[in-house]
Amino acid sequence: MQIIDTQIVSYAMKGAAPNAEIGDISGLSITSTVAHEFLRLRDIKTGDARYFTPPPYGLGPGAREFYMANRKIHLDRPSDRPLFRRVTDKLVMEFNNEFPTVVEYGHVGISHLLNAGNRAVFSESVNHLPKRERKDLISKFTFLTSKSVRCVPVQPECVPVAFDLLKRLMKRGFNLKSDFRNSLNDMLILGTAISCGGDLRTKDELLAQFAADEGLSKVYSRDDHYELKFGETEGSVRRVSRESKGYVNTGWRYAMHRASAPSAR
Template sequence: MKTYLDTNILYYKHQGQNLNLNIKGKSITSINALEFLKNIEKKHHNKAKYHIPFITNHIHQIAIARMHKSIKKSHPFNKRLSDSIIFDFSQDFESYSLYNNKSVSEVINNKRKELFYSSIEFLGKSENKDIKNKFKFVLENDLKCDILNPEDIYLGYELLNEFLKKHTLKPDFRNCWNDILILAKSVNEGAKLITSDKLLNKFASEVYNGQIKQVDNTIEIQFPSSDENLENNWTKQESKGYINRGWQYKMNK
């Protein structure tokens, strides 16, 4: 059974807080990885704080390495070398591009330290050290990183549409949407999500028959496995409300 760790759990464990939780070999989503590794850019909607090249084969890796040698260390990799997802929320929320969904998973799961370090080399000394330390923490704990796929985005839009019928989102929409994507991935995988107490988490557990368990200062939400009978879930019964809103997405690479 898969267990996902939310970003706050990663921070707690990295900071050495006393959580009675063994995270070795657990899973994270690409969103958790990008948040923890300080990659998500909030001020600009069409770039990340750094871009990780998406390696498709060994020849591609050699080409990227040669390219990096030819540019100044103070220059980041071009965003076109990374993969991206464009989220379009029509007039409801500001649309933006999420970079490195696939590439951050690739460098974590294949332990490509050199490529990742090259991607952050242009950053200031203090920030570079902090991100590198967090990346080592992820590798040392053998965390597995799962990408977002189209099914997760579809479900994320459904969950957002349903949530807005009953609740109001907090001012930072990007943070809320990230939480929703993490929840959607957990639901689709029939996984356990270890996280903190949030309204969104409780809402998702209600509409997807998730079982909530309080453990110290965290909560564990166990979603039904994908092969269980989920006929009572609202996604089986209601129309695709997000389509009526005009929400779309596009994956590049």
């Protein structure tokens, strides 16, 4: 599996990466963290979710039928407030007051929408946003689906790997980005790639250097990006996953809440 990061997706959409190596992203994969960044799911200033994306199993039978048919679910709801908050998945990450608590919605939800090419429900998710921005987000979503880009969701096993990597990053003296969430996202992307055994293509030189310094992967410098080849470092995927499972830091915790369908009444 070839996973690409947010910068590469952005360059590809802008047509600013004609290089044959990464100019065509057709059939490649992204993580749900990359999808969140590219589709601007988070408010940069507050850190809050700006909209919510439901997985089909979080919906009731009637709504799920509309979802599976790529049809809008709420035909008569006001368009001035976000939908689907209560029917999507939620990830909570706590850092013992070293960093602010992070709450994210829709890692599984956005993956389902992208992998199903469900533009109708995505459009409904962003319908409360200003028209110009709504149009831009739908265009980005359509770009990803037109290229058959697959989305790999952050799963529970990815988070302790990301926590472990973040600790290693700090121990090595790397400066965290001014917005902590950006450094956390980098580690979630890297942790998801490691957990699923996928190689990662990135334009982030510091991330590539960190992966090489930690012996996480073989790193190849291309004309305009780096390739992190986990499969070429013997046992790296198994080793990092195993070490992270044994990683104990009682101050850093996470919880992933799966969406559940409303009870029948």
